[in-house]
Amino acid sequence: MSLKLIRPRYGTFSGGIDLPDEKDATLESPITPIEHLSHLYVPLAPVHTTPAKPIVSIGQRVHQGEKIAQSSGDGQVDIFAPVAGRVSKFCQVILPVNTPASLCQNRDEYIIGWRVSPAIELVDLDEFEPFPSTSSTYDWLAADDISLCERIAEGGLITFNQRTVALANYISAARNAGVDTLIANVMENTPYITSDHRILTERGLEVIGGLSIIARAMKVSNVILAVDHRRTDSYRQAIAPSRLHGIRTIALANKYPIGSTAIIIRVLTRRRVRAEGEGLEVGVAVVDAATCLATYRWVVFGEVPAARVVTVSGPAVKNPANLLIPFGAEVGEVFASAGAEPDCVTIHGSVMTGNEIIKCTTPTGESIPAVVSASTNALLAMDQQSASDDVTPTPCIRCGWCSDSCPFRLNVAALNDDFELGRINSAKRRGCMYCIDCGICSYICPARLPLARRIKLLKLAIVEETARR
Numbered sequence: 001m002s003l004k005l006i007r008p009r010y011g012t013f014s015g016g017i018d019l020p021d022e023k024d025a026t027l028e029s030p031i032t033p034i035e036h037l038s039h040l041y042v043p044l045a046p047v048h049t050t051p052a053k054p055i056v057s058i059g060q061r062v063h064q065g066e067k068i069a070q071s072s073g074d075g076q077v078d079i080f081a082p083v084a085g086r087v088s089k090f091c092q093v094i095l096p097v098n099t100p101a102s103l104c105q106n107r108d109e110y111i112i113g114w115r116v117s118p119a120i121e122l123v124d125l126d127e128f129e130p131f132p133s134t135s136s137t138y139d140w141l142a143a144d145d146i147s148l149c150e151r152i153a154e155g156g157l158i159t160f161n162q163r164t165v166a167l168a169n170y171i172s173a174a175r176n177a178g179v180d181t182l183i184a185n186v187m188e189n190t191p192y193i194t195s196d197h198r199i200l201t202e203r204g205l206e207v208i209g210g211l212s213i214i215a216r217a218m219k220v221s222n223v224i225l226a227v228d229h230r231r232t233d234s235y236r237q238a239i240a241p242s243r244l245h246g247i248r249t250i251a252l253a254n255k256y257p258i259g260s261t262a263i264i265i266r267v268l269t270r271r272r273v274r275a276e277g278e279g280l281e282v283g284v285a286v287v288d289a290a291t292c293l294a295t296y297r298w299v300v301f302g303e304v305p306a307a308r309v310v311t312v313s314g315p316a317v318k319n320p321a322n323l324l325i326p327f328g329a330e331v332g333e334v335f336a337s338a339g340a341e342p343d344c345v346t347i348h349g350s351v352m353t354g355n356e357i358i359k360c361t362t363p364t365g366e367s368i369p370a371v372v373s374a375s376t377n378a379l380l381a382m383d384q385q386s387a388s389d390d391v392t393p394t395p396c397i398r399c400g401w402c403s404d405s406c407p408f409r410l411n412v413a414a415l416n417d418d419f420e421l422g423r424i425n426s427a428k429r430r431g432c433m434y435c436i437d438c439g440i441c442s443y444i445c446p447a448r449l450p451l452a453r454r455i456k457l458l459k460l461a462i463v464e465e466t467a468r469r
């Protein structure tokens, strides 16, 4: 066997599809702070556990970065004011939720895919100051792993992905699990979204610093920065310094869904993950560029996380952009500022895995708005034609396209039968819980069956069934 053949090879997995890129509108758009927000609804449960307890009163004025709610100590984080303003009222917001277990706790057809969180409304906002600190207040290079863990815990840091958890808890779980590999996943391979790309392009040095801090806190030496092979030219500024910190940069082909946690772990380490988000079980932790940036800003400058970069785009948006948006900004206000058409379909996250933004109200008819949170990497506005959910499904024709393209080679047509016949145990035996909600089966099905949604509901039923035993 030649030496070439035994060298590690990356970038392959079975199934998957090539998606249209559709990123031209924002690929070169620099990160710009959003202007003119009238109010914020700051969520008190960014992590899906007991909400933080407010420590401010109505009418009180708070400054940017001031603590406004105390962690419940239940995996929750302290909450800080993203922008200076006046506390106007206590209210509720909806936040997206994508894990089967979380769906189970919130089972309610009206809000499936979303959960309700208490919030604090801030009005009379001052101008939002992006990245206000310029001088370092903490020498992280001289700090040991325990000191870094303590520092991270103080900052209310969370993971900026769809499974939002306190970063300190994630690091602690990684240490307990004996994780040996840390991946920064910048494989942003769904249409329209460029927020992580812009973060790595414009703030690459800080991303590398944050990744190094997390690696040191986790006590992991095998650290990988995974990027899209088409974009490496944009990341030159970050790639050279990454070598100084012992970080390997690996450029991967962009076949969808390589950006999912389960697939990127499989591609880079050949370890098989039981389900999306369970990488720690196979010794691999995965973070994203936004988490690394927030970690660096807090640890080095003492700047609490207050905002995130959001791609606001889609065919029904007049002014697509990568906006730095404070947590708690109402998505309706963001879409209005981007010139979204009034009758468009709005999506939180990607067109493949995101949640359509719904109108939610309390039993007394009060509106519960959707807001920007740590997991909001994109807000997309689609015209009615692009949003194809209204198409009437027809019976399965057994073409097999769904199984051929499923990255876990699940027998999706049989799972659809299980759904239609209510066969929960059969779905479980077929490996339903391996599904990573990538959405390929729905996208590709010629019968237009809403397969991914049906499998999500099957997973929900399995979780509930297991909990009842």
Ligand code: SF4
Residues within 6 Å of the ligand: 402, 405, 406, 407, 408, 409, 410, 412, 434, 435, 436, 437, 438, 439, 440, 441, 442, 451, 452, 455
């Ligand atoms: S069954 Fe799940 S993992 Fe397979 S293609 Fe459908 S959504 Fe993706």
Ligand code: SF4
Residues within 6 Å of the ligand: 395, 396, 397, 398, 399, 400, 401, 402, 403, 412, 413, 416, 444, 445, 446, 447, 448, 449, 451
């Ligand atoms: S892609 Fe649709 S029609 Fe084809 S086998 Fe799968 S479920 Fe049936």
